[in-house]
Amino acid sequence: MSSIKHFQVTFDCAEPERVARFWCEVLGYVVPPPPEGFATWDDFNHSLPPEKQDAGFVCRDPSGVGPRMYFQRVPEGKVVKNRVHLDVRVGTGLVGAERLATLQAECARLVPLGAVHVRTLFADEENESCIVMQDIEGNEFCLD
Known part of the structure; x- marks a missing residue:
């Protein structure tokens, strides 16, 4: 049995485009070039039937290492807590006050983009600090 080498995270x-562009800013991801034959994503979008316009959007890691992220329009809004969330690893290897300051600086960068600071979980005997946040549509994620 072979292992899966690549995966996509779907929201x-x-x-979709608004949320994708938010996550591009958070992660340093980019929007890939539009499909062949189209100068822009808007041109491609307008070529679709009306019911498929604005139905999805993609962003990707420019280095090709991280997973592709796909954002799909759904009719229902978010109702409950996510069962899966992203941990944005900005404090890896840092501890104590240095880690907390790094997490808080990233939080301060993301709030003007539309993120919401939910709560800060301070370090204890077992865990280092992390910050729980929500993206522009209320999906939870952590600065870790």
Whole structure:
């Protein structure tokens, strides 16, 4: 049995392009070039039947290492806590006050982009600090 080498993270959302562009800013991801034959993503989008326009959007790691992220429009809004969430690893290897300051600086960068600071979990005897946040449509993620 062979192992899976690549995977995609898919978000259900109301506004795929808006949410994708938010995550591009968070992760340093990029929007790939539009399909061949189209100068822009808007040109491609307008070529689709009306019911498929604005139905999905993609961003990817420019280095090709991280997973592709796909954002798909769904009719229902978010109702409950995510069963899976992303941990944005900005504090890896840092401890104590240095880690907390790094997490807080990243939080301060993301809030003007539309992220919401939910709570800060301070270090204890077992865990280092992390910050729980929500993206622009309320999906939870952690700065870790």
